[in-house]
Amino acid sequence: MSASTASSITSSVWTPIRVDLVPFLPSSSPSEVAKLAAVQALRQACETDGLFLLDYKGWLRTRDGLRVAGPAPCFDIGTASGGAGKSRSSDSPTEKDVAAETDDSKEAMDHTCMKACGPINRRNFPSYPRVLDAIDSFFALPLQEKEALPSIHSQGFSRGYIPVLGESGLKGQFIEWKEGFSMGYESADGGDEGSSEGVRDPSAGSAWFQRERADVATRRASSPSPSPQNLLEGPNVWPTSSTALAALRGGGTGKGGTAFREEMQAFFVDMIALSRALCRALSLALGREEGWLEEASGEGGERISLLRAFHYMSSSSLPPSVLPSRALGSSPHTDWGLFTIILQQRQESTGEEEGDEEEGGLQFRGRPQGARVGAREEGEEMEWVRVPWVAETLIVNCGDFLAMLSERLVAEGKARAGRGREGGREGGTERERRPFHSPVHRVTLSPSRDRTSLVFFFYPSYDTPMPATGREGLREERREVGRGGKGHEYNTLRGESEETRGEGGEASPLTFGEHLARKWAGVKSS
Ligand SMILES: O=C(O)CCC(=O)C(=O)O
């Protein structure tokens, strides 16, 4: 496998799923139905591709051909939101809230079910266009300004500027033609400039986002200590030279000064807020109560979560000594945590439409177009599937930790179903569940265009034990990893070594954070 001779690359249209709101549970109110169907759509996306698009209007988009069994309206994340520990019903937006959030959005009103949609739209989620502008201004700084910024890479802890060739997921196989910037959680005493809260304008956006941000701020204030608690916590680094501060933008009105820093911090906080809502929706998709996933992930995952911005250069800028087939933006890998949220900048172009066929960008290993949804389990060969740029969407992909957690749930469900059969009862839907999938993905280079993305890795807490998934999961992951071919492994947290687990598929003696620190330490180029 090389970047240019990869098997066929499928490009597909990612359609928003829109089906009538036909109540399929007679006793449910319409919003309960919408929620159930959305959760079902989410579950199917996580079980098959392990990757979906979430647009700012609240639609869940999956690959063509994916259909849910039942009505599948918008992804109603709004009703899956609310602070930790609150009951579900008290979190649901009232009709009035919903009307207020959508009444200036004529387009949204076209679709009945959008009225029930939550926080993700331009107005509710205001940090997104500004943060792209901010990060562009960072990468546009003169090289010496970026290189003057500390680049910290120590025992898995990574902050600051990531220089070109500074990292590689699969050393010796590909060079990764990109530069980056890495930041994390800003602890309460995070610095003397900018906003120590990490919230530039706490009152921006919808009531939903304000509440989530407030919740994040409360957690921050009550966190045990602002000083690092483990290998993966520590301070961020920010540009301080007068040249950099004059050139950096914060989007909107924020120019120069600490605008860049504030924009990045605000986006980080918004990603935590969104992640916590997603956790609740994913818990339901896993067949559990809303708070289940957050509880299973321990307290304080945001303290080790990471935001990494990348600027991938076009392959036309490679030095003559590097074969384009040996260069990638990011080597094949899975993400290692709960899930990753990616905001990608449209590649520089003139007059092109979304979903265009331009080469380069994010791709994942998925079933061939048109193949049965269960193709992966049946051992069918996967191929690279392009994730198109679609205006105003975030990409979400499941990570290894989430996949392993769900494998455990499925195994438990099967065991219960087996016991049910012995007792003469049906095992119910548990037997039909499949584990969530953490897709292998990579970034290829465009021959002519640069690409920028913001990649937010949402993790469980450092001390969370690795889930014990049993032998079946181990076999499945070996198969997937093996597909990289000899000498072309995928860089995953799972399956690559016995260390991820103890003997015989039992839980590993190392915590999630200990594994993660090793993984991040491993990507640094020496
Ligand atoms: O830039 C992207 O779209 C994704 C990058 C990625 O997969 C990663 O950094 O883990």
Ligand SMILES: [Fe+2]
């Ligand atoms: Fe990734």
